[in-house]
Amino acid sequence: MSAVEATTNSFPVKHDFVPSQFKDNKVCVVSIIGKSQYKTATSKASLFNPILDADIFKGVEGYLEDSINQGDIECYYDIDSNVVYLHLTSILDSYRLTSVCQRLKDASVKDFQTLWQQEDCHNAKCLLFMFQVSHILVISHPGSSFDVTYVILFRILDSIRMKVQKCVTEQLLDLPISKDWKYNGRPCSPRVLFVFETSTIEYDPEELVENTGYKARPQRIHPIKRLQHCMEDQIYKILRKSRVITNISNNSLFAVPANQEFVFIHVYQNEAADPVSFFLQQIRENTLQHDADSDLPRKSYQSNRRGQGGIDRSRSQGLSRNGGEFSFKEFIWQHIDMALTKGFDDNVGRHPVTATFELATSETWFTLANKLYLMLFSEKLDPKLQPHCNTLRSLLETDLRFSENRCNKVLPVAESSYQENLPTHYVTNYHLSKLAQAKKVFSQFARGPACDKYMKQLEDSCERFWKNGRQLCEEISLTGNHCVNPLHKTEDEIDTESNSHLPLMPHSSQLKMKAACNCGKKQADKEDPFNHKAANYDFYVKLEEMCCGKLERYEFPVFQASSTDIRAALLTPPVRSKAQPPKLQKESVSSAGKGEVAGVTQGMASLSLALSLGQSGGSDLFAHGGQSNCSPLPDQDDATPNPDQPEAHSPSSPLSPTPLRQHSTTEYLPGMIHTESPVGLLPKFPSWSLVCLGKSSLYNHTQGLDLPGFLSGSNFLLPWDITVQAERDKWPTVGETTGKKGKQKKGTRGKGN
Numbered sequence: 001m002s003a004v005e006a007t008t009n010s011f012p013v014k015h016d017f018v019p020s021q022f023k024d025n026k027v028c029v030v031s032i033i034g035k036s037q038y039k040t041a042t043s044k045a046s047l048f049n050p051i052l053d054a055d056i057f058k059g060v061e062g063y064l065e066d067s068i069n070q071g072d073i074e075c076y077y078d079i080d081s082n083v084v085y086l087h088l089t090s091i092l093d094s095y096r097l098t099s100v101c102q103r104l105k106d107a108s109v110k111d112f113q114t115l116w117q118q119e120d121c122h123n124a125k126c127l128l129f130m131f132q133v134s135h136i137l138v139i140s141h142p143g144s145s146f147d148v149t150y151v152i153l154f155r156i157l158d159s160i161r162m163k164v165q166k167c168v169t170e171q172l173l174d175l176p177i178s179k180d181w182k183y184n185g186r187p188c189s190p191r192v193l194f195v196f197e198t199s200t201i202e203y204d205p206e207e208l209v210e211n212t213g214y215k216a217r218p219q220r221i222h223p224i225k226r227l228q229h230c231m232e233d234q235i236y237k238i239l240r241k242s243r244v245i246t247n248i249s250n251n252s253l254f255a256v257p258a259n260q261e262f263v264f265i266h267v268y269q270n271e272a273a274d275p276v277s278f279f280l281q282q283i284r285e286n287t288l289q290h291d292a293d294s295d296l297p298r299k300s301y302q303s304n305r306r307g308q309g310g311i312d313r314s315r316s317q318g319l320s321r322n323g324g325e326f327s328f329k330e331f332i333w334q335h336i337d338m339a340l341t342k343g344f345d346d347n348v349g350r351h352p353v354t355a356t357f358e359l360a361t362s363e364t365w366f367t368l369a370n371k372l373y374l375m376l377f378s379e380k381l382d383p384k385l386q387p388h389c390n391t392l393r394s395l396l397e398t399d400l401r402f403s404e405n406r407c408n409k410v411l412p413v414a415e416s417s418y419q420e421n422l423p424t425h426y427v428t429n430y431h432l433s434k435l436a437q438a439k440k441v442f443s444q445f446a447r448g449p450a451c452d453k454y455m456k457q458l459e460d461s462c463e464r465f466w467k468n469g470r471q472l473c474e475e476i477s478l479t480g481n482h483c484v485n486p487l488h489k490t491e492d493e494i495d496t497e498s499n500s501h502l503p504l505m506p507h508s509s510q511l512k513m514k515a516a517c518n519c520g521k522k523q524a525d526k527e528d529p530f531n532h533k534a535a536n537y538d539f540y541v542k543l544e545e546m547c548c549g550k551l552e553r554y555e556f557p558v559f560q561a562s563s564t565d566i567r568a569a570l571l572t573p574p575v576r577s578k579a580q581p582p583k584l585q586k587e588s589v590s591s592a593g594k595g596e597v598a599g600v601t602q603g604m605a606s607l608s609l610a611l612s613l614g615q616s617g618g619s620d621l622f623a624h625g626g627q628s629n630c631s632p633l634p635d636q637d638d639a640t641p642n643p644d645q646p647e648a649h650s651p652s653s654p655l656s657p658t659p660l661r662q663h664s665t666t667e668y669l670p671g672m673i674h675t676e677s678p679v680g681l682l683p684k685f686p687s688w689s690l691v692c693l694g695k696s697s698l699y700n701h702t703q704g705l706d707l708p709g710f711l712s713g714s715n716f717l718l719p720w721d722i723t724v725q726a727e728r729d730k731w732p733t734v735g736e737t738t739g740k741k742g743k744q745k746k747g748t749r750g751k752g753n
Contacts, residue, residue, distance in 0.1 A: 009074075009075045009076075010072070010073060010074060010075065011072070011073045011075060011369065011370070011373045012370045012373050012374060013075055013366050013369070013370060017075075017077070017366065018077060018362050018363060018366060019079075022079050022362060023361060023362055023363035024361050024362075024363070025079070025082050025361065025362050026082065026340075026359040026360065026361055026362075027077070027082050027083065027084045027359065027360070027361070027362045027365055028082065028083050028084070028135050028136070028336055028339040028340050028359065029083075029084045029086065029133060029134045029135050029136070029365065030083055030084070030085050030086070030134065030135070030136045030137075030138065030332075030336065031085075031086040031087075031088065031130040031134040031136070031137045031138070031190075032044060032045045032048070032057075032085070032086065032087045032088065032137075032138050033088045033127060033130065033137060033138070033139055033140070034092070034138075034139040034140035034141060034195075035092040035093070035140065035141065035142050035147070036092065036093045036094050036095075036140070036142060037094065037142040037197055038094050038142065043057050043058060043087070043089075043093065043095075044087075044093065044140040044197075045057035045074070045085070045087040046058070047140075047195070047328060048085060048332075050328075050329070051328070051329045051332065052076075052078060052085075056076050056085070057074065057076070057085075057087055072088065072089060072090065072126050073086055073087065073088055073089070073126060073129075073130070073373075074086070074087040074089060075087075077362065081336075082340065082362075083336060084362070084365065086130060086133075086134065088123070088126050088127070088130060090119065090122075090123040090126065091116070091119040091120075091123065092123070100115065100119070113449040117393075117396075117397055117400065117449075120397075121392065121393045121396055121397075124153065124156070124157065124392060124396055125376050125377065125389070125392070127153070127157060128157055128160060128161060128164075128376070129369075129372055129373060129376055131157060131161065131186070131190060131253060131254065132161070132168060132185055132186045132372055133186070133187075133365070133368065133369050133372060134190045135187065135339045135344070135357075135359075136190060136191050136192075136193065136335055136336065136339060137190050137191070137193070137254065138192075138193045138194075138195055138332070139192060139193070139194050139195065140195050140197065141194065141195065141196045141197065142197050142198070143196065143197070143198055144196050144198045144199055144200045144265070145196075146194065146231065146234065146235050146238070148238065151238060151242045151244060152398075154239075154242075154244045154253055154254075155242065155243075155244060156392065156395045156396065157253055158244070158252070158253035159395070160388055160392050160395075161185070161253060163388045163391070164185075164385060164388050165184070165185045166384075167375065167382060167384055167385050167388075168185035168186075168372065168375075169182055169183060169185055171368075171371045171372060171375055172185070172368065172371075175364060175367065175368055176364055177358065177360055177364065177368070178358055180356045180358070181356075181358050181360075184250070184356060187356075187357065187358045187359070187360065188343070188344060188355070188356055188357040188358065189249040189250055189252055189253075189254060189255045189344070189346065189355070189356070190254045190255070191254065191255055191256065191257060191262070191335060191339075191344050191346065192254045192255070192256060192262070193262045193263075193264070193331075193332070193335065194231075194235060194262060194263045194264070195263075195264045195266075195328075196231075196263070196264070196265045196266065197266055198266065199224065199227070199265045199266060199267050200227070201223050201224060201227060201267070224265060227265060228261065228263045228264070228265055231263045231265075232261070232262060232263045235256075235262075235263065236256060239256070247347065247348050247349035248347055248349070248353050249344075249345075249346040249347050249355055250347075250353065250355060250356055255344070255346035256346065257335070257344075257346055258346060258348050260334065260335065260338075261331060261334075264328060264331045264332075266328070339357075339359070340359070343355070343357030343358075343359075344357050345357070399448055399449065400448065400449055400450060402447075402448060403446075403447060403448020403449050403450035403451065404448075404450045404453075404454075406445075406446060406447050406448060406450075407442075407446045407447075407448070407450045407451060407453075407454035408454070410441075410442055410445040410446045410454075411442070411454055411457065411458060411461075413441060413442075413445070414438045414439070414441045414442035414458050415438065415458065415461055415462065415465075417437060417438045417441045418434050418435060418437065418438035418462045418465070419465065422434065422470070424470065425470055425471065425472040425486050425487075426466075426470065426471075426472050427471075427472045427474055427482065428474060431462070431463075431466045434462070435459065435462050435463075438458060438462060439455065439458065439459075442454070442458055443455075469486070471486065471487040472484070472485075472487065473485050473486065473487050473488060473507065474487075475507050475530055476530075477507070477509050477511075477528045477529060477530045478528075478529050478530065478531070478532070478535055479509075479511070479528055479529075481509035481511055481528055482509060483507040483508060483509055483530070484508060484509060484510050485505055485507065485508055486503070487502060488502050488503045488504065488505045489502045489503070489504055490504070490505070490506055490507065491504065491506075507530040508527065508528075509528040509530075510528075511527075511528040512525040512526060512527060512528065513526050513528070514526070515539065516707075517540060517543035517544065517546075517547045517548055518540050518543070518544065518547075518548050518551075518553075518689040518691050519547060519548035519551060519691055519693055519707070520705070520707035520710070521547055521548065521707060522543060522546065522547040522548075524539075524543060526539050527539075532671055532672065532687065533684075533685055536672065536685075536686075536687040536688075537685045537686065537687065540689060548691055551691045551692060551693065552691065552692040553689070553690060553691045553692070554690040554691075555686075556686035556688055556690070557663070557682055558682055558683060558684060558685060558686055559663075559664075559665075559668040559669070559681075559682040559683060559684050560663075560665055560682075561665060561666070561668075562665035562666065563665075563666065565666065566666055566667070566668060567666070567667055567668075568667070568668060568669075568670040569664070569667040569668065569669060569670065569678065569681050571670070571678065662680070663680055663681070663682050664680055664681055664682075667681060668681065668682060668683060668684050669681035669682055669683045670683075671683065671687075672687035673687070673688075693707075699717065701716075704716040704717075705717075
């Protein structure tokens with residue numbers, strides 16, 4: 001490693017990565033794939049560091065320092081040995097998986113599923129690339145058993161490799177390689193080796209020497225060797241039965257050697273068992289004063305760490321096979337030497353076929369690898385390649401395909417549950433309750449990541465079914481009853497695109513109530529009102545034509561528009577005085593949710609209560625608290641009270657309200673006038689009626705008004721207690737009937753009741 005600095009690069013590799021003096025050297029490509037152990041300090045490719053005698057493939061330290069996460073494939077060119085090492089870092093590596101989980105700590109299960117599918121597809125494309133450019137692939141297993149899920153992945157990759165072979169051939173046409181390489185899209189059928197990080201057999205050769213006092217004779221076949229051979233037989237049978245490998249290696253995704261070992265099991269402890277003792281030992285070794293005359297180099301951190309597991313590094317990496325001990329370096333180099341010399345011929349059978357094998361120069365190989373990498377991972381894929389990538393994604397997402405098939409089968413069942421026992425028309429609340437029932441049925445049987453997608457389809461399907469002529473009008477009457485008509489529009493609504501297809505009809509709850517006309521002599525059935533105009537005005541206007549239309553009446557002031565640009569006034573809640581009696585601090589009658597009876601009753605109660613307490617009662621007609629909302633009644637006395645005297649309600653000093661300002665002609669009062677309506681606003685229609693039925697002598701204090709339409713006990717006039725101040729100069733004493741001239745003075749009798 002003296003020729004170049006021991007560093008790694010990621011694909012696509014820079015053009016100056018290989019020094020010019022080494023560009024003509026033919027190289028063997030070794031790729032490391034698989035899964036890493038659940039440890040925080042190592043990488044699965046760190047097994048090659050003792051072979052390279054340098055810390056090339058690092059664990060977490062190198063990952064954080066060099067940001068391997070940004071590049072999926074680490075590349076290192078060992079110039080001394082003419083070997084190119086490729087290391088695939090994926091979500092199957094513990095440190096990369098940890099970083100992904102850190103980003104997803106606040107995400108949902110759906111986000112994790114989507115990310116895992118993306119990573120899985122990207123990992124498969126990386127494997128496809130490495131099977132196209134490598135001579136040897138080492139599959140690392142963190143445990144001691146073969147992962148059979150690789151069989152499905154191998155079959156998928158073999159199928160996609162055959163589909164993209166023409167696209168790969170087009171990329172290789174201009175390169176100085178053989179026709180067989182261009183046609184097959186790869187230099188050979190790569191040889192796959194299996195490495196297991198842990199062993200099921202505990203092996204410590206020093207323990208036997210310590211217990212017996214002598215070194216035992218080596219067995220003919222060591223148990224570790226027998227275990228490796230058994231695993232080789234099992235793996236070969238699995239791959240042959242699943243047709244991943246065949247007799248002719250050129251037709252398979254990869255091959256395994258027939259007469260060489262292709263399974264290696266590590267028999268030593270790979271990491272320090274006790275972290276505390278390990279770090280203490282590191283501190284001691286790194287703080288010792290080395291002899292100045294000593295030429296021994298200091299061991300690297302990675303090399304020291306590998307020697308702390310219970311077996312010396314010299315024995316674990318440079319051991320003799322005759323002594324029964326096992327070396328990973330010897331295991332891997334027997335295949336690399338064969339690749340650099342005579343190549344691989346892994347065909348078996350009665351009729352041997354010449355195997356395809358070729359080595360390329362380092363310059364040619366790096367150019368070829370960059371072109372294939374960009375072809376598979378560029379942002380804009382070749383249109384010929386895009387369908388095959390979609391097929392790869394579909395084949396990998398087996399759980400998604402199962403989920404979609406399951407959800408597609410359950411969706412009609414959930415839709416039938418929604419449509420069961422439905423009325424002809426129904427409102428939103430009923431629709432939502434039936435939809436919740438359908439969702440519950442769907443959730444009981446649907447499984448997998450496609451549930452959200454098909455749940456949305458269920459919601460859309462049920463909503464379309466409801467809106468296809470089954471919607472009920474959502475309007476609610478003033479008495480709290482729903483309109484029973486299908487969804488429609490009324491005459492007052494403006495035509496829009498959303499309601500242009502709806503039929504024109506009035507609201508109706510099919511409920512009726514008895515109501516009397518303005519004079520109380522005639523009763524009729526009154527439809528359940530849906531607005532205040534229908535409740536307080538329209539019904540009584542129709543009855544006036546048949547009964548009390550000719551009676552003398554008071555015309556209440558209403559809004560008079562001065563232009564076409566009119567609007568309803570925005571009302572704010574009134575500010576109540578703290579000095580107001582608690583009994584008067586009630587919510588005013590609003591026009592949004594109060595009916596005719598409630599409005600009249602509450603208004604009259606407030607009016608009578610105010611006058612009984614000696615206050616100036618407010619109403620629709622007179623000022624409340626010194627303010628006036630509308631015009632005064634006509635034909636009232638124009639007597640002006642004495643400004644020196646306090647304001648009092650007396651027969652000789654009648655109340656003379658005066659409007660404060662002109663009423664608005666652009667903004668109208670929504671609803672009806674009540675005691676707390678803003679000053680200067682008038683309604684668009686009168687909600688009250690005042691008619692004259694006859695003389696006051698028609699009223700009987702004991703029987704009340706003898707007219708239909710009154711509730712029981714409500715046909716009596718409400719008494720008003722009026723406080724007056726008696727003055728001796730104006731009012732005669734009891735028994736005084738004559739004036740100064742002895743004549744009876746006219747107009748001394750009180751007119752009020």
